[in-house]
Amino acid sequence: MHNEIIMIALVLAAAAAGGKLAxxxxxxTILGELIAGILLGPPLLGLISGNEALEILGEFGVLLMMLYIGMHLQLRDLRRASMPGLMAAFxxxxxxxxxxxxxMLWFDRTLLEAIFVGLAMGVTSLATKSRILVDLKILDTRIAHVLVAAALISDVAVLVAFASIIGPGTEGGISLATAGIAGIKAIGFGFVALIIGRWGLPRLSRLPGIADPDRGRALLAVIAFGLTMAWAAELAGIHAILGAFVAGLFIDTGVMTAKASREVQQRLATVSVGTLAPVFFVTAGFEVSLGVFQTDLLLLVLVIVVATVAKVVGTALFYLPxxxxxxxxxxxxxxxxxRGAVEIIVAEIALAQGIIDTEVFSILVFMAIFTTATVPVLLTIGVNWLRRRGELVRAGDRTxxxxxxxxxxxxxxxxxLAETTPVVLIDPNRANxxxxxxxxxxVISGSGFEEATxxxxxxxxxxxxxxxxxNAEANLLSVQLASELGVPEVVSLLRESDLKTFEGQLRGSGIEVIHAPESLADWEHAIATGGATVTRFRVNPEPGEENGLVAGESFPIVVVGSNDTFxxxxxxxxxxxxxxxxxxxKDSPHVEPTVARPA
Structure with a gap:
């Protein structure tokens, strides 16, 4: 018992360190957790290892994680897909x-292994790209909307296929008959889940105290519902992860208030994504065989190359129409x-059921690591390419x-900004x-950190x-609440001293920062009294044209691009x-220009 407890502590520490480094x-973070399991676990150093307690915690964490993903996505997100999202997903x-x-069949692997690897190559991890979309400041562009919608469709399709195939009775192999039965079971379960989610839950939520319960009771009720649906999926011959995922999809603002839903999601994310699911991914790393680099190196390289080229070319070809x-x-x-969480989860389950062997599992893990590592690099290059050509199009119903x-x-x-987009201000001060x-x-009278306002x-x-x-603190409270309410781009005006004070709060938050001068009050006074002027400078000026700022006496605030002002x-x-x-x-002395070149 004592050994199991200390091993749980070591695995949690490894997950935290690996996730933070990633x-x-x-x-x-999943990449860091997987690599931590490979480096510190049996495949390499052997400092940590698995046990029954870790297995139970990991499986429970995965179910809660799928429940959270379902709640976070919501069925209405599919409406954003339209034709571009569907074509990209297909x-x-x-x-x-x-x-x-x-x-895989060319390498004389079994049909079941070939199907598993093929589906894994078709996976698109939604979580993998959310951070990079924020970093590139493209959440409100057409490419971001299509990307998220396509990833959602792809993940749901792969999850249904995986969960059906790895259900009970598939250990001995798969045929057209068993595949058809699995498909019928999945459709039947989906139909029953639809009735419960669209008819039962809304009526249950109308009971006193259900729609807006206290935070603890709401979280427990959501977890209980998710586990019940997971159990029902198992009874239907489908894996429990699909049941938990579907349960999350049906728990939306029609069941509880938006505020209660956000609070439950935050707590559920802390318990699942932040605590228990990392145990699963670290221990998944324990199952990897580094020997695949000697025994199946050619297959590993081809899987990674084909997965990458096929994903890019396939998406582009289907997107042309x-x-x-x-x-x-x-x-x-x-x-x-x-690739990401969904692929690793189903691969680990398939390995445990004996559907794939350690070599195939290792290939899938390393494919996930290598292909995911390409996303920030290639997507950044691609977005900047579209931006330079003026082809990065803003889109969506948020304007x-x-x-x-x-x-x-x-x-x-x-x-x-009002020259290119409708603008509304919020302020409690009557003079303002x-x-x-x-x-x-x-202008709306009220506070920016009140949801009603x-x-x-x-x-x-x-x-x-x-x-x-x-007020830096008020600014941060406002942008944090706006982010929770789904605003794609949140920006805060902060001074250098504020950046140091709130450094930990800003790290990884997705909050963009307008770098304000320390003498902010003086600037407010100068603008109010006509002591400041608005000037435009070209980033790349014509010959003889001045391009620059007045050092220490200038405050750059807005960029006018070819398609947007931001x-x-x-x-x-x-x-x-x-x-x-x-x-x-107006009274500032002129000095050498200092406008920065393009980043």
Whole structure:
């Protein structure tokens, strides 16, 4: 018993260290957890190993993780797919899957192994790309919407196929008959789940105290429902992970309030993704065989290469009929190349059931690691390529900009951004409200960190929220709440001293920062009294044209691009044709220009 406890502690520590290191380099935590299991576990150093307690914790964590993923995605996300998302999903799934099956059969592997590897090559990890979409500041673009929708469709299709195939009775092999039976079971379970989710849960939620329960009781009720659906899936001959996932899909704002749903998701994410599921991924690393680099090196290399090329080419080919351009199709393919949690989960289960051997499992793990590692690099190159060509298109039903604050700086942002997008300001100060109204701006009275006020300002239709008050803490509270409410791009005005104070809070948060001068109050006064002017500078000026800022006396705030006007945040990439809008004090001395070159 004591040995099991200390081993659980060591595995949790390894998961935390590996996940943090992976996040620091911009990769999903699952990669760090897998690598930690390989390096510290039996495959290499042998410092930690598995036991029955770890196996139970890991399996429980995976079920909760699938429940959380289902809650986080929601069925309504499928509506964003439209034709482009469907075509990208089909191309990115069908081509790699077909080529993967052919490749494995060519190497004389069994049909079941070939199907597993093919489906694994068709997987697109949704979690893998969420962080990079934030880092590239493209959450409100068409490519991001299509990418997320395509990944969702692909993941659901692969999950259903995997869960059906690895259900009870498949250990001895698979045939057209067993595949057909598995498909019928999956459809039957889906139909029953649909009745429960769309008819039973909404009626249950109308009972007193159910729609808005206390936080602890709500979390327990959600977990109980998820485990019940997982059990029902097992009874239907489908793996429990599909039952937990489907349960999460049906728990939406029609069952509980939006606030209660967010709180449950946050707590569920902490328990599953943050605590228990990492145990599963670290121990999955224990099962990897490094001998595959000697015995099956050619197959491993071919699987990785074919998976990558087929994903990119397949996505681009199927995307052509949408008429949105082959370049966008290629960039989508690079973004869809990552594999992740779903693949590792089903591969580990298949290994445990004896459907695949250690060598095939190891190939799938290393494919997940190598292909996922390409996503940040290739997607960054592709997005910058589209941006330089002016082909990075904003899209979706979110078009508004909400600005928290209506002081002089906030009003300046509003007037500049209002040229290309509807803008609404939020401020409790009556003087600021009157000044904004005088400038012809719409302003809501209230606080930016109150949900009711944000909803009144139309945050559910906002593509961007900018917190531009002189109060750093209020700014951060506002952007954090906006992010929870689903605003794709959240931006906060912060000084250098604020960055140091809130460094831990900002790391990995996805919050973009407008670097403000320390003398923010002086700038507010200068703008209010007419002591500051607005000037435009080209990033790449014509010969003889001045390009620059006045050192220490300038405040760059906005970028005017070929397709959009957006706040100038730290680390933003600038095209040669972009213009930077700068606030400059009228009484400032002229010095050498200092506008930064494109990042």
């Amino acid at each position: 996040s620091r380099f911009g990769y999903p 191309g990115g799934f069908i081509v790699p899957t077909a080529l993967g099956i052919v490749l 949408t008429g949105l351009g082959w370049r966008e199709g290629i960039v989508l393919g690079t973004g869809m190349n990552g 508004n900009t909400v600005i928290v604050g209506a002081g002089p700086i906030a009003r300046t942002f509003a007037k500049l 409200q009157r000044a904004a109204a005088k400038d012809g701006l719409r 944000l909803m009144e300002a139309g945050v559910d239709q906002a593509a961007r929220l900018i917190a531009a008050t002189p 706040p100038l945040t730290t680390g933003v990439s600038l095209a040669d044709t972009d213009q930077v809008i700068v606030l400059t004090r």
